[in-house]
Amino acid sequence: MTMEIRRYLEHEISSDLHSSIEALRNSCFPEHQEPRSYGKQFPHFRILAFVEGRLAGHLGVDHRAMRFGDRAYSIFGVIDLCVAEDERDRGIGTTLLSDLEECARKGGVDLLVLLAHRHELYLKTGFRGIDAECMWLGIDEHRNLGVIKENVSGELMVKLIGIDELPAGPVDFLGYMF
Template sequence: MRADQQLQMLAEHEIPDSSSKKIADLLEVCFPETFHGRTYYKQLPHFRLLWWSGGTLVAQLGVDSRVVNVDTHILKIFGVIDLCVHPEHRNSGMASQMLSKVEEIARLHDRDHLVLMADRHDVYLRCGFVRVEPAFVTWLAIDERKTVDVFHRDLSDCFLVKPLSSEAWPAGEIDMLGYLF
């Protein structure tokens, strides 16, 4: 990390309005027509990592802390949400460093796995994540800030995990016990 850069961890409720506006702007650049000026897609994360460069927010990662049920195994996880790096700063290692930092925090707080959903897998696979196949998942469906249903589908194309101990991700049905981040 360069001298003019800072990686900040903040609980969601501690983020000042000025930073929330910068998060919304970054998300809009990275995910056009998805966030509509919000700092979240389905639900607010519990905390975020914010990467500042010379006072400009250039990357962010949200984290959801919860338990999930996998075939009767209750796992403590951190869910990685909306990791993004401004296009001008991509391929600089920021995403990998942020994933490494969230892994460090997860290990410190005795989490079993990191979990995420991603269309593009390359950076995550390089950072030690693996695809779960099959990944039959049950979750609370939220659309436009309204609960609409409970879904059950195979998400093998996007469900990735990183074990944080010697215990592998167990085989079986995955109940997210909440929304899909």
């Protein structure tokens, strides 16, 4: 298998590539299909995996400041990590996450953040779950719903990159939940 990882700033993505991402995303998340390449908001950049030139894996990234406890951190939020069904279990998901980590280390990012119902891949790649009251901007179909407050402890996971510990306390996403 010849796999290639490429990073794209959002505004550099061609309409053909947006269509390929849309098709991949919709096939991987059948319950969250959209007529576009993103769910709620544009990612800042994407890390894409191509196998024999065909799009096989996607990881969108939101780079933002996010508050944990009493201070703000530079974070990369993971958006819509997905791999084409016929290419799964060959390490593409792991490779996309390790490329993200490399990017984060070079960029001085404090931690990686994601939300997931299933945790296996993330526990294997060094993430851990955290338990905290969270605040975020609700968005539905390009309309904001105001601030939502909830404990999403079963789903929120982090991987510390440029810091050794994360304070306890409420988590403010300072934006939408990716």
